[in-house]
Amino acid sequence: MRKERDKVKIIPLGGLSEIGKNITVIEYKDEIVVIDCGLKFPDEEMLGIDIVIPDTTYLKKNINKVKGIFLTHGHEDHIGALPYVLKEINVPVYGTKLTLGIVESKLQEHNLNGVVDLRCVKAKDVIKLNNMSVEFIRTSHSIADSTAIAVYTPVGIILHTGDFKVDYTPIDGSVIDLARFAELGKRGVTLMLADSTNVERPGYTMSERTVGQTFQKFFAVAKSRIIVATFASNIHRIQQVITAAEKYDRKVAISGRSMENIMEVALNLGYISVKKNTLINIDNINKYPGNKIVIITTGSQGEPMSALSRMAASEHKKVNIIPGDTIIISANPIPGNEKLVSRVINQLFKKGAEVIYEALADVHVSGHACQEELKLMHTLVKPKFFMPVHGEYRHLKQHADLAMNLGLNPNNVVIADNGDVIEVSRDSIRKTGTVVSGQVFVDGLGVGDVGNIVLRDRRHLSQDGILTVVITIEKETGTVIAGPDIISRGFVYVRESEDLMEEARELVRDVLKDCQEKHITEWSSIKSNVKEVLRSFLYEKTKRKPMILPIIMEI
């Protein structure tokens, strides 16, 4: 039945050479399976950008082929672009119960509830399409109900691990289905795509359960309130806080919008087990003595508007940090957030609180597989071909090296880029082309209306500000009849720079006179003369390069 020439296309539209924005296309003839649809948080140089989503032009063009988006788990970097992408291609979305619960609450925020066909699956479920079928396989990760995805194709099994770690003692007892990975390996996996996030770390990621032990240790000795900040989506972490609170007879209050949202989803769907009367409203925390209270809050990354940051800055309406409070920051700073987290820690210490964070105690474990876990996965799955995913180039490279060290033929390992088309058959793999891919910036309500020119201007403005030069000219004669007026913002203290500005005005007057004498009447020429003279004058005087914006009004 199988044609030897059969080929399946793998097209990563995001998640390669970057952290986040994970989305992978698996295409066979008229069928496309999409795995995940995530967002990325902006780099520092993407000024003013709220989030970054993948360019899904390719899916729009092939909308009739797309059979569905299959989600591995409910983290933002795997589901966060859905509300934007589904507006353009409304296809069925498959995921486990918790994953879809989170997706649903997200779609509601975007007024998309009821519009999208959400199809709930369980681990071990297989979705049959025409030529392919899709199986969900239980994994461990820092969010509950995570899965890997195996796609059965005419060229064999393509396995996408999703984000995973190997946790033998997960909080919900739902252990990663190593046996299934071994079965697939025995049967023969043509291609594996696997998480590369922690490939630089030797050894094993510790079990989530070890964090619970640390919690218990601190809960046993804390004499007043305990405030735990963690990722809202880490339901097992939250469960462990609740378990420790119940053991030490403390009430639990929730702070922070995303924490409240996820708690609601998790409670409704039964992912959190909590005794009656444990949970209290944050408004009621002062009705109990400090040693009877735990607050679970957002803000573990020091995000300026988060609940913990507001507490630290005395701007939280309900929680006022006082000496004796114990604050546990149960997360590592994501690269780029170190300074924000540090600022919050400093503020909390200054208020007299005890602050427990990763440098001081084991209050966090990663959700991603370290080297030994990756080796285990490779050894069980024994794929013929391997393509590292989810990571910067350094991670992909090292994951490729790891696979080759385990014996994989270097020709069978592909480090791809976003937009690459990788064609895989039963006995070959190669890049055969590229499709449109990239990043789309979301800024406020605008999706894609901020591009490189706008960002370049923002960067320019951010460094040295702007200087606006306004001139009113009489149309007929070209005579200046008002101005030049010069107004600056973000450049210098205006009051202390009056002389500089007067000199600048004088220079502009000279340029205008000069232009008139030389009969230069093209606005663009006048403007560029003004710009050039001001630019070099200001650079000489200040060694700064503000944006210069000449405006000519004509009457």
Added chain:
Amino acid sequence: MRKERDKVKIIPLGGLSEIGKNITVIEYKDEIVVIDCGLKFPDEEMLGIDIVIPDTTYLKKNINKVKGIFLTHGHEDHIGALPYVLKEINVPVYGTKLTLGIVESKLQEHNLNGVVDLRCVKAKDVIKLNNMSVEFIRTSHSIADSTAIAVYTPVGIILHTGDFKVDYTPIDGSVIDLARFAELGKRGVTLMLADSTNVERPGYTMSERTVGQTFQKFFAVAKSRIIVATFASNIHRIQQVITAAEKYDRKVAISGRSMENIMEVALNLGYISVKKNTLINIDNINKYPGNKIVIITTGSQGEPMSALSRMAASEHKKVNIIPGDTIIISANPIPGNEKLVSRVINQLFKKGAEVIYEALADVHVSGHACQEELKLMHTLVKPKFFMPVHGEYRHLKQHADLAMNLGLNPNNVVIADNGDVIEVSRDSIRKTGTVVSGQVFVDGLGVGDVGNIVLRDRRHLSQDGILTVVITIEKETGTVIAGPDIISRGFVYVRESEDLMEEARELVRDVLKDCQEKHITEWSSIKSNVKEVLRSFLYEKTKRKPMILPIIMEI
């Protein structure tokens, strides 16, 4: 002779609750000793700022008292503000040979050579002032020729450790003078100020020599060129690269301006020992086979304009990274630089180079004392009073805790702030007031002309750009005779937003008409009406808040 009421003032003008900008005043009657005079690199939110220096108004006001600036070592965060501060208070500067060599090259850049009275000292030297004297004591650190400073005052010894670690096997054989610290401790130290940078790290900082062993390991196997990026000032690190290069018969070339500068200083002063013919000009690297070449370069922090970044981006004129090159990044990313470093690593890997960095091998050690070393220092010096310095609040707090855990009375420990006046006598220590202190921003040629308003504007501009509205009005009648013109930068793609802009113009016209009808002629009122209408219109349409700058011209 001693009066029991004698008091010495300690005034930290920088370095507390921050990393960098270290400067401490020790004052007795008409004598002021200043220890260090450093800069700080700007935080992300200090847009466009080049460096941050301490506010030294207090020194200017007391210039007649200032007997000199005494430098512990030659790092930027201890000497970098000198060119700015010396322009205002030209006092003698004391430091060891290498420290002053670096200072001299820095003063030259600011055209201050010959103007400043530089006084070279050696470890163990004592500078006698009128009522106080100042002793330099050898320490270990990540730059050669580092010292602690003991100030002998009428209230006893005040010891400032400077930045230090305990390295029993330093590269230059010049071991930290633990015996002297012990002697002072025996004699009695009234107050110790000690480095808190690494107080969160348990154990010991490894010896600088261990990095040399790692170098040798990689040099033994590298088949082509080796490129080592490190801090220019880490002369011992550079020495170890040279030593390894000579052992494996490789020539050494230097790349990067600061690396070249420091090499020149270090070679001239005899701080680097190198065989004849080892060093070659970077222009000549291609005259040798790859396995005969080592390049030492700047850029270990991923700084965008640094030599290594330019190599990684194929923008370096002399060095072109090729497959087979081994690049060793011999430094840890300073908090805030993680993403920059990561970008460079990714680019280098993409060019086919092998990249060795801290996540993969022991290619760096810190220059600061970890907990066990701090305990050693406290135990040797046994100060009566203790004031942690050099660190964010979290570090100061934990260093204070460490001292108390060693038995110091909590009342004898002071966590101070920049600008605090701490009065210390033989048997008391307390804060008695504050002096002017703070940060002065250096931006291009401007020192202090960029303040909070300018920065606030830059932040605003960076997020959503600017919208300029220009109107020309006839003075007499208040009639609009040109405009409103609207020009935006950094807000939206202009081409795709013509409708939005036209609508905005229409709104402004309405406002102006309305103003005229209501006989509102105050420019400020008209402007604020225009601003308000546009602000809410644009926010509704885009959920963005660009800066709105209305300009009215009058003819």
